[in-house]
Amino acid sequence: xxxxxxxxxxxxxxxxxxxxxxxxxxxxxxxxxxxxxxxxxxxxxxxxxxxxxxxxxxxxxxxxxxxxxxxxxxxxxxxxxxxxxxxxxxxxxxxxxxxxxxxxxxxxxxxxxxxxxxxxxxxxxxxxxxxxxxxxxxxxxxx
Numbered sequence: 001x002x003x004x005x006x007x008x009x010x011x012x013x014x015x016x017x018x019x020x021x022x023x024x025x026x027x028x029x030x031x032x033x034x035x036x037x038x039x040x041x042x043x044x045x046x047x048x049x050x051x052x053x054x055x056x057x058x059x060x061x062x063x064x065x066x067x068x069x070x071x072x073x074x075x076x077x078x079x080x081x082x083x084x085x086x087x088x089x090x091x092x093x094x095x096x097x098x099x100x101x102x103x104x105x106x107x108x109x110x111x112x113x114x115x116x117x118x119x120x121x122x123x124x125x126x127x128x129x130x131x132x133x134x135x136x137x138x139x140x141x142x143x
Contacts, residue, residue, distance in 0.1 A: 006098050009140070020083070037083050039143055041076055041086055043136055047097055051096060053113045053115070054100045054128070057112070058125070061111050064116070101129050
């Protein structure tokens with residue numbers, strides 16, 4: 001798999017993010033909707049979780065690695081920190097994701113990780129990596 005696509009996403013988005021004002025980053029359509037800053041924070045939380053999945057699954061099959069996105073957004077308090085800090089966190093987490101996935105041995109790509117909060121639901125590393133990129137692209141369209 002070519003992970004250059006993830007590096008390209010990071011580089012392109014960092015340029016785009018610089019054009020968004022702090023006010024735009026913080027604006028919320030309603031109290032129960034995430035701001036652009038919180039959406040990017042969610043992508044940071046996704047990176048945290050997937051870094052763990054991508055590392056642990058290489059040596060421990062079917063480990064249950066999940067997170068509750070709304071609780072994480074609240075606990076991380078992304079809304080109340082400068083957008084530049086969230087942007088930098090997102091950038092460096094994703095550069096680390098690239099570093100990890102580029103170094104996963106091919107034979108480990110078929111190993112399984114349980115991603116479910118309730119029922120046992122496992123996916124292999126190769127799927128999780130592709131899904132991570134798709135998930136990121138989906139949310140980046142909202143920013």
